[in-house]
Amino acid sequence: xxxxxxxxxxxxxxxxxxxxxxxxxxxxxxxxxxxxxxxxxxxxxxxxxxxxxxxxxxxxxxxxxxxxxxxxxxxxxxxxxxxxxxxxxxxxxxxxxxxxxxxxxxxxxxxxxxxxxxxxxxxxxxxxxxxxxxxxxxxxxxxxxxxxxxxxxxxxxxxxxxxxxxxxxxxxxxxxxxxxxxxxxxxxxxxxxxxxxxxxxxxxxxxxxxxxxxxxxxxxxxxxxxxxxxxxxxxxxxxxxxxxxxxxxxxxxxxxxxxx
Numbered sequence: 216x217x218x219x220x221x222x223x224x225x226x227x228x229x230x231x232x233x234x235x236x237x238x239x240x241x242x243x244x245x246x247x248x249x250x251x252x253x254x255x256x257x258x259x260x261x262x263x264x265x266x267x268x269x270x271x272x273x274x275x276x277x278x279x280x281x282x283x284x285x286x287x288x289x290x291x292x293x294x295x296x297x298x299x300x301x302x303x304x305x306x307x308x309x310x311x312x313x314x315x316x317x318x319x320x321x322x323x324x325x326x327x328x329x330x331x332x333x334x335x336x337x338x339x340x341x342x343x344x345x346x347x348x349x350x351x352x353x354x355x356x357x358x359x360x361x362x363x364x365x366x367x368x369x370x371x372x373x374x375x376x377x378x379x380x381x382x383x384x385x386x387x388x389x390x391x392x393x394x395x396x397x398x399x400x401x402x403x404x405x406x407x408x409x410x411x412x413x414x415x416x417x418x419x420x421x422x423x424x425x426x427x428x429x430x431x432x433x434x435x436x437x438x439x440x441x442x443x444x445x446x447x448x449x450x451x452x453x454x455x456x457x458x459x460x461x462x463x464x465x466x467x468x469x470x471x472x473x474x475x
Contacts, residue, residue, distance in 0.1 A: 243282035245304045245368070246272030247297050248315040251378065251465075252288035256443045256455030264289035269458040271376075271465035272313055282310075293319045294356045298363050305367035312368055313469055315376045316360070317411055320353055321345040327454050330400065331391045331445045338396040342403050349410045357414040361421055374472045375415040375423050376465060377408035379430035379442065381454050387436035391445050401434075424472035429464040 246252055254260055254270025266286055267273065276284035285304035289296070297316055305312065326345050330338035364373055381404065382397040392400070408425065415423035433441040441460030445453045456464060 243284070243309065244272075244276060244279070244311040244313075245285040245309055245371075246270075246275075246288050246313045247301045247364070248288040248313070248376075249292040249317075249319055250288075250290040250455060251318065252313070252315040252376075253286075253290050254288075254461060255290050256452035257458040257461045267461075269461050271461045271469055274462060274466050275313070275469055285309075288315070291319060292316060294360050298360055302363060302367050305364065305371070307368065307370055309368035309371045311473065312364055312371045312373045313376060314360075314364070314373065315378070315465075317353060317357065317407060318378060320356060321348045321407065323454075326400075326403070327445070330396050331453075335393045335396050338392070339399055342396075342399045345403055346406055349406055353407075353410055354414055357411065358418070361414065361418040365418070365420055371420070372473065373415075373418075373421040374469055375411060375421055376468055376472075377411050377423065377425055377427070378404050379426050379456070379460070379464060380404050380434050381442055383432065383434040383437035383440070390436070397436075422472045422475055424468040426464050426468045429467055430460065433460070433464070 250256075250265065252270060252272060253264050254267030254273065255265050257267045257269035260267040266288065270288070272284075272286055272288060276282070276286070287301040287304050289301070292301070294316055297314070322341070322345050326338075326341045329341040361373065364371075380401040382401055384401075387394070387397060404427070408427065412423040412425070415421040430441055433439055435442050435444045435454075441457050441464055443452045443455050443457055
């Protein structure tokens with residue numbers, strides 16, 4: 216289980232010294248957020264932030280190649296990190312901002328490690344702690360973030376993308392995580408998305424993009440999973456979207472939200 220611990224620690228610590236590349240700090244589209252936005256688990260990535268060409272922001276930019284693009288999302292980022300280290304790419308010229316963040320603020324990595332390594336009881340307790348954080352600390356932090364984004368990019372459309380269910384709706388019969396824990400993890404994703412969606416709807420100019428419908432039937436243990444399964448050999452990408460998840464789950468959600 217030490218590989219799980221090491222993988223999570225690497226993602227969290229790598230963020231500290233990261234900055235958006237200088238040449239992309241001013242642009243029409245700026246992508247903010249954590250490892251779900253930087254593309255961890257979706258193929259080859261680069262730098263401390265582990266930004267991947269298969270990440271949904273990079274795919275969007277490739278399809279809209281005439282627009283300047285700032286890829287600031289970074290593996291391990293929390294809301295505070297986005298505020299302090301990712302907003303430099305925003306300006307009054309920015310037209311579109313995408314954002315996926317919040318999982319690390321509720322202890323996503325710790326919850327996953329607990330559910331894989333310590334059994335059902337500890338998993339459910341860990342999920343319950345995350346639920347309390349969602350209700351008490353996350354809303355005000357999200358409000359502050361969205362206010363800062365709007366202040367830095369007053370003319371931008373802000374798309375806040377949520378998180379998918381990790382497991383298929385039909386629970387796995389076997390594996391490192393029990394059926395009850397799988398259900399609890401999916402319920403926690405629903406809770407997190409409700410909180411994030413509520414804050415986005417309360418903020419003028421922001422739109423919530425729900426990725427769960429696209430990922431339905433494509434969680435861990437499905438015949439066509441778009442989520443990397445838990446593994447001791449690839450702990451650093453466990454529970455992150457695959458390239459298919461980015462391309463067929465997150466990217467269409469972003470596109471739909473830009474037209475809403």
